[in-house]
Amino acid sequence: MKLIRIAISLAALGAALFFFGGLIRAADTNIPIYFPNSKLVVKAEVLNRVTYLPIKQVIEFMGIPYTDALALETLTIRSGNSRLLMTKNSALVSYNDQILLLPSPILREDGRWLAPIEFLTIGLTRLTGTEFRYRAGAPRIYAENVDAPELEMNAQTLGPITRLTLRCSVPLNVELKRDDQRAILAIDRSVDPFRERLDHRDRMVRSVVFDDSDGNAKIVVDTTRDVTDMRLTAADNNRVYFLDLFTKREPVTEAVPPPALPAAPAARPDVIPAERKVRVVVIDPGHGGMDTGAKSAAIAEKDFTLALARKLRSALQTRLGTTVLLTRDSDVALDNEARSAVANNNQANLFISVHAGYSTNKTDAGSSVFVMKENFGEGFTTASATGRDQLFLPWYLGYRIHQQASVSAANFLQEALSKAIPGSKFAVRTAPLAVLSSATMPSLLLEMGNLNNPMNAQTLTDASFQSRLAATIADAVQRFSESPQAAAN
Amino acid sequence: MPRHIKIGLIVFGIGGAIAMGFFVDIVGRVRSMVNERETEENPFKPPAQPLYSPTDPPMAVKVFFPAESGDSLLVAEDQTIFQSAEIANRARQILQKIQEGPKLDTMLAPLPKDAKVQDLFISEQGTAFIDFSDAMATAHPGGVLNELTTIYSIVDSLTYNLPEIKQVKILIGGVEKETLAGHCLLLLPLEMDLSITNVMPRDEKIAQLPRSASAVARSIN
Numbered sequence: 001m002k003l004i005r006i007a008i009s010l011a012a013l014g015a016a017l018f019f020f021g022g023l024i025r026a027a028d029t030n031i032p033i034y035f036p037n038s039k040l041v042v043k044a045e046v047l048n049r050v051t052y053l054p055i056k057q058v059i060e061f062m063g064i065p066y067t068d069a070l071a072l073e074t075l076t077i078r079s080g081n082s083r084l085l086m087t088k089n090s091a092l093v094s095y096n097d098q099i100l101l102l103p104s105p106i107l108r109e110d111g112r113w114l115a116p117i118e119f120l121t122i123g124l125t126r127l128t129g130t131e132f133r134y135r136a137g138a139p140r141i142y143a144e145n146v147d148a149p150e151l152e153m154n155a156q157t158l159g160p161i162t163r164l165t166l167r168c169s170v171p172l173n174v175e176l177k178r179d180d181q182r183a184i185l186a187i188d189r190s191v192d193p194f195r196e197r198l199d200h201r202d203r204m205v206r207s208v209v210f211d212d213s214d215g216n217a218k219i220v221v222d223t224t225r226d227v228t229d230m231r232l233t234a235a236d237n238n239r240v241y242f243l244d245l246f247t248k249r250e251p252v253t254e255a256v257p258p259p260a261l262p263a264a265p266a267a268r269p270d271v272i273p274a275e276r277k278v279r280v281v282v283i284d285p286g287h288g289g290m291d292t293g294a295k296s297a298a299i300a301e302k303d304f305t306l307a308l309a310r311k312l313r314s315a316l317q318t319r320l321g322t323t324v325l326l327t328r329d330s331d332v333a334l335d336n337e338a339r340s341a342v343a344n345n346n347q348a349n350l351f352i353s354v355h356a357g358y359s360t361n362k363t364d365a366g367s368s369v370f371v372m373k374e375n376f377g378e379g380f381t382t383a384s385a386t387g388r389d390q391l392f393l394p395w396y397l398g399y400r401i402h403q404q405a406s407v408s409a410a411n412f413l414q415e416a417l418s419k420a421i422p423g424s425k426f427a428v429r430t431a432p433l434a435v436l437s438s439a440t441m442p443s444l445l446l447e448m449g450n451l452n453n454p455m456n457a458q459t460l461t462d463a464s465f466q467s468r469l470a471a472t473i474a475d476a477v478q479r480f481s482e483s484p485q486a487a488a489n
Numbered sequence: 490m491p492r493h494i495k496i497g498l499i500v501f502g503i504g505g506a507i508a509m510g511f512f513v514d515i516v517g518r519v520r521s522m523v524n525e526r527e528t529e530e531n532p533f534k535p536p537a538q539p540l541y542s543p544t545d546p547p548m549a550v551k552v553f554f555p556a557e558s559g560d561s562l563l564v565a566e567d568q569t570i571f572q573s574a575e576i577a578n579r580a581r582q583i584l585q586k587i588q589e590g591p592k593l594d595t596m597l598a599p600l601p602k603d604a605k606v607q608d609l610f611i612s613e614q615g616t617a618f619i620d621f622s623d624a625m626a627t628a629h630p631g632g633v634l635n636e637l638t639t640i641y642s643i644v645d646s647l648t649y650n651l652p653e654i655k656q657v658k659i660l661i662g663g664v665e666k667e668t669l670a671g672h673c674l675l676l677l678p679l680e681m682d683l684s685i686t687n688v689m690p691r692d693e694k695i696a697q698l699p700r701s702a703s704a705v706a707r708s709i710n
């Protein structure tokens with residue numbers, strides 16, 4: 001009877017060992033340990049989610065004497081009169097006459113002593129006074145007072161481009177290296193990334209990964225074949241970097257008619273008069289996707305804005321030869337920040353957001369040209385910006401640089417529209433508009449008519465009216481482009 | 490009385506008392522369950538407190554409503570509230586007037602019909618935080634100008650009449666929203682803007698205050 005019990009227990013133990021043994025599978029990772037003036041890259045092993053470091057390599061690098069007693073299966077590390085003694089397969093470490101407990105036992109494999117990463121802080125710091133810092137799960141360790149500022153990464157799809165933004169609290173030197181399908185951003189110092197990888201994929205980006213497994217910090221961007229060009233720009237005294245990925249392959253666009261009169265020199269981009277200052281125009285068709293905007297029986301605002309924006313693109317391209325980008329060219333939702341970012345990232349000289357109005361008064365038929373409300377947000381800059389926030393210009397103040405040029409462009413538009421569409425009122429107004437607040441070029445928002453007015457809604461739906469409207473806006477853009485106010489940017 | 494009957498009566502009495510006790514307990518439990526259910530339905534409904542007491546003196550206020558037409562976007566309507574001790578209660582009364590809409594038909598209702606003020610709080614720095622129900626955004630018909638007048642009828646009505654309120658921060662459904670209907674920024678608190686109204690600032694002795702946009706336009710042209 002007793003024998004059977006023992007046999008069963010042994011069988012269970014064996015099964016358990018077999019089962020858990022299967023879980024213990026080694027995976028190698030390179031972990032850099034950053035010291036103040038040097039660094040050491042060790043090959044760590046991850047066993048059952050415990051990170052093990054080859055401890056002899058670390059103490060040799062630090063110049064700490066030790067004795068590796070093969071017969072006793074112990075490793076003794078000495079510093080001054082203190083000593084640490086560890087034994088193979090034991091989680092207990094003796095420090096002078098104290099016993100320290102590690103979360104996992106020390107291993108010895110092929111002559112290598114492997115200690116769980118916690119050994120650094122529990123054992124080595126006590127012995128040598130050297131402090132170690134690491135984030136759970138992050139494959140890097142900082143020793144002593146190594147300064148590793150946090151690095152923030154962010155990726156956004158902004159219409160035709162994809163932008164990767166890096167932010168750090170100290171200036172960095174970042175170098176862009178390209179190979180076939182990758183962009184590598186090499187950073188000249190040790191940094192502490194907030195995230196190891198970005199959860200971002202789009203038509204140009206496959207993955208964005210932070211990698212310092214060789215002790216050199218870099219960001220590896222795995223790109224698709226759609227990327228035809230990329231550009232790295234620094235901002236805020238090298239504390240902010242933007243990596244913009246471009247594609248020549250246009251998303252589904254409306255066919256752009258060729259210049260109507262090939263003979264007309266002004267229509268050709270290569271012979272733009274020298275005084276023309278508006279080279280890139282970004283048009284933002286308001287709303288989209290789930291966000292329909294205002295609605296009438298005849299048309300939804302989002303459809304009117306897209307139709308008008310496409311006509312305006314054609315008009316501007318043929319007449320002025322300007323580069324014209326739409327923030328959206330299909331029925332998709334887009335947030336306001338992404339809209340103005342398309343203009344900012346493409347160094348647009350003019351940003352026009354188009355909308356249709358709505359009034360509960362069914363007879364109202366007024367239209368407005370809006371610019372950003374002057375002085376908006378100024379009261380909050382000094383009061384709310386503290387610490388690292390002060391490093392960045394608040395996003396909501398982007399509009400200020402070109403406020404006067406914006407008003408001037410709005411006046412040209414109001415004048416042109418009032419002449420071309422007699423009987424309609426066009427007023428220049430200011431409002432705290434989200435889409436204009438962070439645009440860093442002359443920018444305005446046109447709100448046409450009143451969708452609650454059936455006559456008005458019908459007119460806005462009419463394709464020939466839309467074409468006339470687009471031609472008038474293009475006129476105003478041309479006048480603005482030739483004015484001294486456009487020179488500011 | 491024979492002894493066994495006496496004992497029987499005593500036992501009966503004790504039994505009755507215990508049964509009575511159980512019954513009272515059960516009735517109490519049922520009642521409290523019913524009450525609990527009532528409170529569960531309305532867990533956040535604040536106790537209905539009057540916004541003013543009968544002894545509070547009347548207070549004349551200007552409530553700003555969107556103009557049906559004309560040069561000013563907002564037109565002031567003279568109304569009366571009670572001068573309650575708490576500024577927040579005065580603000581709530583003004584918001585009630587805004588919700589009720591204008592008396593004259595030359596002005597428009599600024600808020601969607603179903604929009605309710607869920608909460609109001611005034612910070613020490615004079616920022617009034619107003620939390621509107623989701624209908625404020627979902628039932629708003631849109632339009633930049635329309636959105637602008639909705640927001641500034643609230644901002645101007647509160648800041649003009651209650652100098653203690655320096656700025657207004659609008660929340661919707663208990664959270665911060667980027668915009669109300671896609672256009673006007675709600676991320677920063679908003680300050681009084683009388684340039685879009687037919688009212689002069691209280692303490693300004695300037696004879697004529699130019700409209701903000703045209704003022705800038707004139708200075709440029």
Ligand SMILES: [Zn+2]
Binds near residue numbers: 633672
């Ligand atoms: Zn709109």
